[in-house]
Amino acid sequence: MITRLALLGVCIAVAFCVAYVLRRRQPDAPTQASFEIPSQLDRSDFESSATPWLVVVFTSATCGTCADVATKASVLSSHDVAVQRVDFTEHPALHKKYNIEAVPTLVMANHDGVVLKGFLGPMKAQDMWAAMAECRDPGSVPDSCSQHDHP
Numbered sequence: 001m002i003t004r005l006a007l008l009g010v011c012i013a014v015a016f017c018v019a020y021v022l023r024r025r026q027p028d029a030p031t032q033a034s035f036e037i038p039s040q041l042d043r044s045d046f047e048s049s050a051t052p053w054l055v056v057v058f059t060s061a062t063c064g065t066c067a068d069v070a071t072k073a074s075v076l077s078s079h080d081v082a083v084q085r086v087d088f089t090e091h092p093a094l095h096k097k098y099n100i101e102a103v104p105t106l107v108m109a110n111h112d113g114v115v116l117k118g119f120l121g122p123m124k125a126q127d128m129w130a131a132m133a134e135c136r137d138p139g140s141v142p143d144s145c146s147q148h149d150h151p
Helices: 003-024 064-074 091-097 125-136
Strands: 053-059 081-087 105-109 116-120
Touching: 053 064, 053 125, 064 081, 064 125, 105 125, 116 125
Parallel strands: 053 081
Antiparallel strands: 053 105, 105 116
16 A cells, blocks of 8 residues: 555656656747738829828728728828728738738828828827828927827
8 A cells, every 4th residue: 555655646646747847848938920011002002102102001890999990091191102901801811912911001102102101090089180291291290299200
């Protein structure tokens, strides 16, 4: 009986040691992906490719915030600024091409398609308008107003 208890104790100790070693060998949990704003657009993918500036709002029909951002962005539309909403349900290929994983995503690109400013998620209209002003006329907006810059 004592031999069985000793053997049981050894088995339990070995099980704890194995569990300890296996737990230490487990990889760390993966970090969460960070969503990225595209740095370049092919202007021919969008309407009004000839305008000097392009504002693209990537949206989804199931996103309540997207409609708000698209409405705020539409005010930027002018002779020099084209604003286009790209909804996932209508243009999934563009979302895939530009690796859009979160909506709303808003980008401001120059005539070459270089994205100078970008936003993820909800935003204030003032921040968006200040960003467009800064794109069009660098240095026109005080640093305190351009907190959502995209390098």
